[in-house]
């Protein structure tokens with residue numbers, strides 16, 4: 307079972323603390339308790355049971371809400387669902403915020419509907435998200451750089467979503483999907499990762515965003531400031547990230563991490579159209595209506611290795627070696643969030659391509675979608691199974 311954490315302060319959650327309208331801790335407003343139960347209470351050593359939907363309904367009526375030990379309000383029924391914590395990692399200007407804004411917008415527009423999955427967003431996240439969306443998608447302006455955090459041990463405010471679908475047996479399944487988008491400036495030094503990247507300790511899914519302009523042979527595509535960052539710093543970022551993941555689990559530096567998956571996103575791929583070596587057909591949208599997910603996934607596996615070849619050819623061998631060997635279960639994806647370069651602060655249009663794939667893979671790795679097609683062995687077994695019939 308995954309460790310449950312408060313999405314705001316990342317404190318572990320075993321049982322929520324219930325609070326009244328003034329914020330004072332109070333009892334969960336469950337059914338009336340008999341004298342015997344009250345007498346037995348002090349003898350209890352097991353943690354309080356996780357509240358059910360009925361408790362939550364009662365609580366809402368009584369103006370009592372479940373919170374984490376530090377008093378952060380939890381979304382309704384948060385603890386009833388497993389949580390997928392996605393951490394975005396990438397240096398300044400990599401396209402983390404732009405990609406995430408476009409991705410969440412597509413989710414809202416029903417991108418997962420062909421899989422029978424609906425998406426809701428927590429009220430508080432929705433208000434913050436709307437600001438980003440309005441600026442990028444409606445006004446077609448560049449997003450501002452994400453501000454670095456000040457307080458040590460803090461984390462950026464997450465975007466919290468709930469995905470609901472139907473499992474194989476017809477039962478409803480739901481998952482909390484929590485995204486953390488930090489400032490690239492604080493994702494490079496290992497001490498900063500420890501101080502401002504606490505979400506990385508709780509992350510089960512990683513989106514590592516790399517801009518083409520940072521690769522030596524693609525330097526002519528760099529946005530202002532990007533070419534001065536240097537590829538070695540990106541490699542260092544990947545190595546530090548790999549160390550943080552293992553440290554969070556008390557594992558030695560080269561240990562296998564089995565509960566995390568990584569999607570490496572080659573962002574701004576719209577710029578790569580004019581690069582002759584770029585395998586242009588790897589930049590495409592997954593049409594979930596035209597083919598089953600498993601066949602998209604075996605294609606993802608193939609495009610991923612072609613993209614690795616391309617990036618190695620572009621001078622990224624060291625970076626790719628670090629990412630593929632040290633980050634858990636990596637796949638590489640070509641993505642364009644906006645479809646075009648910004649000119650004078652504005653995009654001519656917003657036409658995203660390939661944005662959904664990395665998330666689909668991460669959701670499969672986290673167990674919310676079937677992983678079929680993603681791994682060679684698994685595909686091989688299916689084939690062998692067919693042949694032996």
Ligand SMILES: Nc1nc2c(ncn2[C@@H]2O[C@H](COP(=O)(O)OP(=O)(O)OP(=O)(O)O)[C@@H](O)[C@H]2O)c(=O)[nH]1
Pocket residue numbers: 396397398399400401402403404405448449450451452453488489490491529573574575576577641642643644645646647648
């Ligand atoms: N051509 C193209 N440019 C993009 C795309 N996404 C982002 N950019 C450019 O890259 C700039 C930086 O993008 P951001 O999303 O702010 O980068 P970030 O990774 O969030 O950066 P920090 O918040 O500083 O860590 C944007 O202002 C655009 O100029 C894309 O899909 N295509």
Ligand SMILES: [Mg+2]
Pocket residue numbers: 402403404450451452487488489490
């Ligand atoms: Mg940003």
Ligand SMILES: [Zn+2]
Pocket residue numbers: 312313314315316317374375376377378
């Ligand atoms: Zn909290």
